[in-house]
Amino acid sequence: MPAAGRTPPGAADGRPLVGAVHSYDLSTGVDGPGTRFVAFLAGCPLRCRFCHSPDTWYRRSGREHTVDQLMAEVAKYRRFVTVAGGGVTISGGEPLMQPAFTGEVLRRCHADGLHTALDTSGFLGDRADDALLDATDLVLLDIKSWDPATYRRVTRTGRVTPTLRFARRLADRGTPVWIRFVLVPGLTDDEANVAGIASFVAGLATVQRVEVLPFHRLGAHKYTELGLSFPLADTAPPDAALLARVRGQFAAHGLTVH
Structure with a gap:
């Protein structure tokens, strides 16, 4: 398997395009509209304190797949996800760490009539060329924070x-x-921080909804299995009052909030 950070062999040298795929699964209502085939690619440049998938941080944690191999997996569920009003979502990790592979999978799915979604932090957005975005019907964009110090x-x-x-x-x-914002008490919940994101997002004409995602500790066991310390082990999920306040801040800007 190619080392972390290296570009895998691809069509430019005549060999099949290869990507590192951590896993794939079916989901309903959380990774785009309808029931979806979700491919989780391996590798991410960020180390978010609330990350529930530290097992996807490194490219070496994935298994090599050619585009054809991944498309063969998609084909197994094509009829099911189509009938269920869904499609295919490329997630991670961070899929834009592997832009050529991600772009080709999206292109193949789009050409096959499947609804396509890209789940990304946008941190590597400059790597997404026009061809990749032409094949993307929806972007699930995770805005971690507005305040630069909080983002860091x-x-x-x-x-x-x-x-x-x-x-x-x-x-x-x-x-x-679709904008995603993870609400973490004591970390991302500052009113000015939320207001900054809400004001910015309200100025983007193509935002269809904002998803306020309550922080949870469901991935804490993965840190233990990897011999890592979970940074937010002592942080409680947001209570109903905090969720209502933050959702209200987004709604006050005329945004559809989930």
């Missing part, structure tokens, strides 16, 4: 600027977007 605290690396730039590009292209 959340992700332990990086800047929010690339995500915002990517969001504007999607709006300019007319690409439908």
Whole structure:
């Protein structure tokens, strides 16, 4: 398997395009509309404190698949997801760490009449070329935080600027977007932080909805299995009052909130 961070062999040198796929599954209502085949690619440049999938951080945690091999898996569920009003979502990890592989899978699915979605933090949005986005019917865009210092605290690396730039590009292209925001008490819940995201998102014409996702500790056992310390082990999920306040902040900007 190629080392983390290296570009896998692909069509440019005549060999099949290869990607590192951590796993795949079916989901309903959480990874785009309808019931969906979700491919989780391996590798992510961020180390979010609330991440529930630390097992997807490194490319080496995935298994090599050619595009044909992954499409063969998609084909097994094609009729089911189509009847259920769904499609295919490429998630991670961060799928834009493997833009060529991600783009080709999206293109193949789109050409086959399947609804396509890209689940991304937008941190590597500049890697998504126009061809990849032409084959993407929906982007699930995770905006970690608005305040730059909070963003760094959340992700332990990086800047929010690339995500915002990517969001504007999607709006300019007319690409439908669902915004995702993880609400963590004491970390992302500051009123000014939420207000900044809400105001920004309200100015993007193609945002269809905002999903306020309550922090949870369901992935804590994965940290234990990997010999890691879960950074938010002592953080409780948000209570009903906090959820209502944050959802209300987004709704006050005229946004559809879930």
